[in-house]
Structure formats: structure tokens, C-alpha cells
Amino acid sequence: MRADLQAIIERYGRNQHALVQILREAQDLEGWLPPAMLTDVAKALGLPRAQVEGVAGFYSFFYTNPAGRFRILWSDNITDRMLGAPALMDQMCRSLWVEPGKTSEDGLVSVDTTSCTGMCDQGPAILVNGWAVTRMTSARVEQIVALVRDRVPLERWPGEFFLVADHIRREGLLLGDQPEHGSALRSALDRGGQATIDEVKRAGLRGRGGAGFPTALKWQSCRDAPGDERYVVCNADEGEPGTFKDRVLLSAYADLVFEGMTVAGHAIGARRGLLYLRGEYRYLLAHLQSVLDRRRTHGFLGPSVHGVEEFDFDIEIHLGAGAYVCGEESALIESLEGKRGTPRIRPPFPVTNGYLGRPTVVNNVETLAAAALVALRGGEWYAGIGTRKSTGTKVLSVSGDCERPGIYEYPFGVTVREVLDECGAQHAQAVQISGPSGVCLEPGEFGRRIAFEDVPTAGAFMVFDRGRDLFEVARNFAHFFAHESCGFCTPCRVGTSALARMMDKIADGHGSPYELNEIFKLNRVLQSSSHCGLGHTACNPLFDTLNKFRPAYERRLRSLDFEPAFDLDASLARARQMTGRDDPGAHLEPVG
Numbered sequence: 223m224r225a226d227l228q229a230i231i232e233r234y235g236r237n238q239h240a241l242v243q244i245l246r247e248a249q250d251l252e253g254w255l256p257p258a259m260l261t262d263v264a265k266a267l268g269l270p271r272a273q274v275e276g277v278a279g280f281y282s283f284f285y286t287n288p289a290g291r292f293r294i295l296w297s298d299n300i301t302d303r304m305l306g307a308p309a310l311m312d313q314m315c316r317s318l319w320v321e322p323g324k325t326s327e328d329g330l331v332s333v334d335t336t337s338c339t340g341m342c343d344q345g346p347a348i349l350v351n352g353w354a355v356t357r358m359t360s361a362r363v364e365q366i367v368a369l370v371r372d373r374v375p376l377e378r379w380p381g382e383f384f385l386v387a388d389h390i391r392r393e394g395l396l397l398g399d400q401p402e403h404g405s406a407l408r409s410a411l412d413r414g415g416q417a418t419i420d421e422v423k424r425a426g427l428r429g430r431g432g433a434g435f436p437t438a439l440k441w442q443s444c445r446d447a448p449g450d451e452r453y454v455v456c457n458a459d460e461g462e463p464g465t466f467k468d469r470v471l472l473s474a475y476a477d478l479v480f481e482g483m484t485v486a487g488h489a490i491g492a493r494r495g496l497l498y499l500r501g502e503y504r505y506l507l508a509h510l511q512s513v514l515d516r517r518r519t520h521g522f523l524g525p526s527v528h529g530v531e532e533f534d535f536d537i538e539i540h541l542g543a544g545a546y547v548c549g550e551e552s553a554l555i556e557s558l559e560g561k562r563g564t565p566r567i568r569p570p571f572p573v574t575n576g577y578l579g580r581p582t583v584v585n586n587v588e589t590l591a592a593a594a595l596v597a598l599r600g601g602e603w604y605a606g607i608g609t610r611k612s613t614g615t616k617v618l619s620v621s622g623d624c625e626r627p628g629i630y631e632y633p634f635g636v637t638v639r640e641v642l643d644e645c646g647a648q649h650a651q652a653v654q655i656s657g658p659s660g661v662c663l664e665p666g667e668f669g670r671r672i673a674f675e676d677v678p679t680a681g682a683f684m685v686f687d688r689g690r691d692l693f694e695v696a697r698n699f700a701h702f703f704a705h706e707s708c709g710f711c712t713p714c715r716v717g718t719s720a721l722a723r724m725m726d727k728i729a730d731g732h733g734s735p736y737e738l739n740e741i742f743k744l745n746r747v748l749q750s751s752s753h754c755g756l757g758h759t760a761c762n763p764l765f766d767t768l769n770k771f772r773p774a775y776e777r778r779l780r781s782l783d784f785e786p787a788f789d790l791d792a793s794l795a796r797a798r799q800m801t802g803r804d805d806p807g808a809h810l811e812p813v814g
């Protein structure tokens with residue numbers, strides 16, 4: 223085995239659970255993972271080679287076939303496309319004489335697409351050997367082409383290529399002035415573990431990953447679960463297209479997030495925390511490590527945290543390798559354990575059988591930051607902000623057709639229209655809330671409120687003005703799900719691909735009412751028989767746009783000069799009845 227590979231494996235203590243991290247670092251040695259390297263890793267870790275190969279083949283940032291010395295991936299989110307990504311990628315491929323999705327004959331460069339890289343406020347964006355480059359223009363494409371042709375190492379590329387701006391447009395509780403480092407932790411330690419959970423319960427804090435599960439209930443279940451080892455996991459795998467608020471929280475307010483993890487660790491009785499950082503945010507790794515080091519120096523992490531002898535707690539960071547499904551908490555835990563990110567069968571839930579089979583709390587970045595503030599300022603204060611069932615604030619990632627894309631923090635209960643006014647979106651015809659798996663709102667719904675009672679969201683707020691083709695938006699989302707389906711269960715694996723193919727067929731002018739009917743049928747299949755949330759929600763964007771922007775589809779059917787015999791209205795009514803998705807806006811009572 224080559225010495226540098228051996229050194230990597232030894233640094234991870236030959237730990238099988240570090241397989242994803244070992245493969246990530248091993249790939250940097252040659253730009254891909256040759257078969258002999260996989261064999262060496264398998265032998266050193268005592269794992270079946272098939273398992274190692276299975277893991278390497280699962281994650282989209284691992285290459286098991288030779289790839290270019292420069293591996294360029296264009297973010298293929300709809301907002302990147304709206305900013306001109308396809309034409310720029312085409313320009314790059316022509317200048318480099320490489321076909322999209324292929325490696326150049328001399329092995330110098332490969333160019334391909336990837337799912338949203340979380341830079342929607344400053345796209346079009348690319349990843350070069352895993353490093354984010356933002357604000358691509360035609361001139362920047364030519365500069366990169368020249369650097370690649372001259373084989374200039376990435377470290378010598380202009381620094382401004384790699385600048386990622388925070389774009390904080392509206393401050394609130396989390397994005398505003400920060401508490402003194404360690405103060406929230408001090409309050410939690412003084413209060414005690416159970417009392418902290420009680421305080422979080424009083425606050426009414428709900429998970430910010432989208433589902434809105436009560437945080438205190440999760441913490442309590444974990445604290446009460448049998449076992450002497452517990453874990454806190456921070457889910458920073460924000461892969462939902464259009465979402466980038468966790469990127470900013472980690473970039474600008476990492477202390478608050480780590481403080482929240484430590485508060486959670488004390489409350490549930492954990493000694494170890496893990497932050498799962500999405501691979502696209504690799505550029506944040508060094509910064510986050512330095513924040514952890516500083517916190518150790520100040521005694522906020524490590525043995526006897528803040529001088530409390532019986533509380534040892536530390537945090538480590540695990541970098542993902544490109545798999546949207548790992549945002550699902552049990553898939554994320556599998557990935558942390560060095561496996562393919564396949565969602566587990568639940569129950570049992572992570573609070574009793576999580577990381578390494580031990581009780582584990584998995585919380586979103588924003589949830590943990592908010593928990594730190596609750597620990598500091600109390601549950602009653604927090605519960606006085608927002609609405610009755612959605613207390614506190616929500617950080618939104620605003621992108622698309624607006625003058626000021628970026629991060630906005632609002633008390634829950636803000637209307638969609640208020641957000642549109644503030645971000646400078648005067649001609650919106652639709653807003654996609656919470657990414658492709660969320661909901662598409664039409665102008666008549668802009669009075670609805672961002673809240674768990676009305677429009678819940680993990681944070682994405684994508685604006686489409688009147689000039690946009692909502693069919694193409696939905697087609698992009700259909701391809702996203704087909705690409706990201708992990709393939710574990712047949713309804714999702716086959717269904718998402720079938721949906722993408724049908725959308726392509728309609729786009730090519732070969733669609734008929736048959737395809738529309740099939741979309742509704744597939745929606746039922748995916749909702750009822752998929753294993754995890756990806757499959758359940760994969761049809762949402764098609765369903766919503768068909769429901770609300772029907773002419774965008776019909777235009778294409780008419781291109782065949784075909785008179786639809788299919789009664790779409792009746793079909794929609796049936797589908798609404800079956801899925802119960804035609805919710806009227808809830809009437810909220812603001813309390814803050």
C-alpha cells in the first residue's frame with residue numbers, strides 16, 4: 223500500500239466508521255479511487271471489498287473511474303439555470319474540447335453537472351475538485367479555461383474566485399448581535415440538564431429542518447432512553463435546492479451553533495457531538511475546525527466543560543460526499559457510520575437507536591442555534607415571538623427573480639408577500655417554498671404565512687417572475703429527484719426516473735394527456751409506497767404546477783395539435799380529494 227494512503231488510514235485509527243472520510247482523503251491522492259486503492263482500504267479496515275466499493279459507488283463526489291485532474295461540476299439548480307449556467311457550461315466545454323459528462327482525452331479535465339451546491343444567491347456556481355467557485359460569467363469561464371490548460375494548481379487560482387458572500391439582508395434573533403461566547407452554555411449548566419429541556423419545551427421550539435418536530439420531546443426521549451453513551455448530531459447537510467441559510471449560519475455564527483450542540487449534549491447526557499457538513503461546503507471545514515479549536519482553548523469544549531467536572535464534551539466534523547438523501551436523519555447516521563446513505567427502517571428511531579445504535583439527537587443547524595438562545599434567555603421570552611404554534615423566527619434563503627437574494631430572518635407568521643416586497647420581487651408569478659419537496663405558491667396565495675400551521679419550510683424561498691416557464695422549473699425538479707433517489711426501493715427508483723422521462727417527452731412536444739394522467743398515478747404510488755420522504759415528495763412540484771399553472775403544460779400538448787379529450791379538471795379534483803393537498807390558508811394568531 224502506498225505510504226500516503228496508509229498514513230490517512232492510520233490517522234483515522236483504522237476505524238471502519240471513518241470509511242467515507244478515508245475515501246474522501248484517498249481520492250485527493252489521485253483524483254479518483256482506483257480499484258487497487260479500494261482493495262487496500264478494504265484490507266486495512268477489515269471490510270469486505272464489495273462493501274468499500276459499494277460505499278464509493280454511492281456518493282456522487284467519489285469517482286470510481288478515472289476523472290480529470292480538474293473535476294468541474296456545474297450546479298444544476300433551477301436558479302443557476304436562470305442565471306445562465308447551461309450556456310456558460312456549454313462555452314466551457316467547447317473551449318476545453320470536452321463533452322459534458324465526460325473527461326478530456328488527455329485526462330486533464332472533466333466537466334459535468336451536480337445538484338444544487340447551495341450558492342443560489344451568487345450563482346451560477348461550480349465546484350472545482352470540491353471547492354466552490356461562485357458568480358460565473360463568460361469572462362470567468364475563459365479565465366478558468368486558461369488556468370486549466372496551463373495546469374495551474376488550484377491553490378494558485380485567483381482568491382476572488384472562491385469568495386462566498388454571506389448576503390445577510392435581514393437580521394433577527396439568530397443573525398443579529400451575538401451573545402458572549404459561552405454565556406448560553408453557562409446558563410444551561412447552571413440550570414441543569416432536565417431544566418434545560420423544560421425550558422426548550424416552554425419555548426415551543428420546533429425542528430427547523432422542515433418537519434417541525436418538537437425539539438424538547440426529541441431531547442427528552444433521548445435523555446430517557448436506556449444506555450450509557452449518547453450523541454448529538456448537527457445536520458448540516460442542507461441539500462434541498464434553494465436552501466443556503468445553514469451555510470451562512472456556519473460561516474458567520476458557528477459559535478452559536480456549537481454552543482447549541484454543547485447545550486444539547488449536556489441536556490441529554492452526551493459526551494460527543496458530530497457535525498455532518500455537506501460536501502459542497504468543504505470550503506467551511508477549516509474555518510469550523512478553527513472555531514472548535516478556539517472553543518477548546520476557552521474551555522467550552524473538552525474535559526470538564528466550563529469547569530463542570532462531570533461534563534466532558536467535544537465535537538468532530540464529518541464531511542459528506544454528495545448525496546441529498548443523507549439529509550434524512552437515519553441516512554445521515556448511516557453515512558456517519560461509514561456506510562451508504564440509505565435511510566433506515568423506522569422504528570426504532572434515532573433517539574433510542576441512532577449513531578452506533580446508541581441514543582442520538584439529530585437536529586438542524588438552525589434549531590441548535592435557536593436552542594442556545596433559549597438556554598440563555600429562557601423559554602418564555604422565545605415563546606413570545608412568532609405565532610402560537612410556530613414560536614421564534616425562521617431564516618429564509620431567498621433566491622431567484624428578486625433584486626436582493628440572500629438570507630432573511632423573520633418571526634414566524636410573516637406573509638409570503640412581505641418577503642417578496644422586502645427582497646425586491648415585484649413581478650412574481652410563483653414562489654417555491656422549501657425547495658422541490660415543498661410547495662409552489664401562486665399569486666393568490668401570497669397572503670399565506672410562513673409557519674408550521676400554514677406554509678412550513680426548511681428555508682428555501684425561490685422566486686419566479688412572470689417571464690419564467692413553470693413547466694421547465696418542474697422539469698428541473700423532476701430530474702433532481704431522479705438523480706438523487708438512492709435506489710433502495712423500487713417505487714422511488716423507477717417512479718422518479720419515469721417522471722423525469724415523462725417531463726422530457728412533454729418538453730419535446732411528444733406529450734399527451736396520457737402523461738398527465740400518469741403523473742397523477744405515479745404521485746399516488748410514490749406517496750403510498752416509498753420508503754422515505756424523498757419518494758413521498760418527489761411528485762410535489764409536478765403536482766403543484768399542474769394544479770396551478772396548467773397552461774404551461776397544455777401549451778406543449780397543443781403543439782401536437784391535439785385536442786385534449788382528457789378531463790383535467792375532474793382529474794385534479796380527484797387528486798386533491800385523494801391527497802388532501804388543497805389546504806386553505808390557516809388563520810394564525812400572531813402573539814409577538
Ligand code: SF4
Pocket residue numbers: 547564565706707708709710711712714715752753754755756757758
Ligand atoms: Fe431511497 Fe427513494 Fe427509497 Fe428514499 S424513497 S429510500 S431515496 S429509493
